[in-house]
Amino acid sequence: MMIIAIDGPAGSGKGTIAKEIALKYNLAHLETGLLYRALAFKVFENKIELENRTQIIKVAATITLDDLENVKLRSEEIGNLASKVATFPEVRQALLEFQRNFANSPPPSFNGAVLDGRDIGTFVCPQANIKLYITAQLEVRAERRLKELQNRGIESIYTAVIQNMRDRDLRDASRQQAPLKIAKDAHIIDTSSLSFDDMLKQSIAVIEQHLKK
Secondary structure: OEEEEEEOOOOOOHHHHHHHHHHHHOOEEEEOHHHHHHHHHHHHHOOOOOOOHHHHHHHHOOOOHHHHHOHHHHOHHHHHHHHHHOOOHHHHHHHHHHHHHHHHOOOOOOOEEEEEEOOHHHHHOOOOOEEEEEEOOHHHHHHHHHHHHHHOOOOOOHHHHHHHHHHHHHHHHHOOOOOOOOOOOOEEEEOOOOOHHHHHHHHHHHHHHHHHO
């Protein structure tokens, strides 16, 4: 069974690459950021204050795969709230078992699992067979996110998007537990000047090299 860990900052392209890799190699795919978005959505819907960590942790323990299907999870508002609740060590611990169970026990019809997030190769699945770190310059990532939002009919301006992304990067990199960082054995792919096809080709080349060993 193969486990692939894909990490990187927001807007780097890691989620799209993970989906394509999952299809190519018949792997179960978990976009772990949706776990935190699902939690954020429940916190928002139930009007739970961020100071009420005890209640937020209880809600985190109730998250299921079905919760990740909610189309409302993709909003910028929920994304910002998700990056805040994700800084709570107790929340990350509460969702850790969910992620590890998914990685280690994917449905029998799959050849393994691919998880994308911020701390997969360093914290969630340090034993992953292959680790990729997908990154890009902040300005490039902001342009991608702006285009994504506009394609979804959401009015946004570049200055707001880049500041939001800068703030999110800072929270991800400075949180107490499992901050965003590059695993020592990760293959780094900078997608700043790459087309999606080239991103995917480089990622697949790393996997194929591993499979030949």
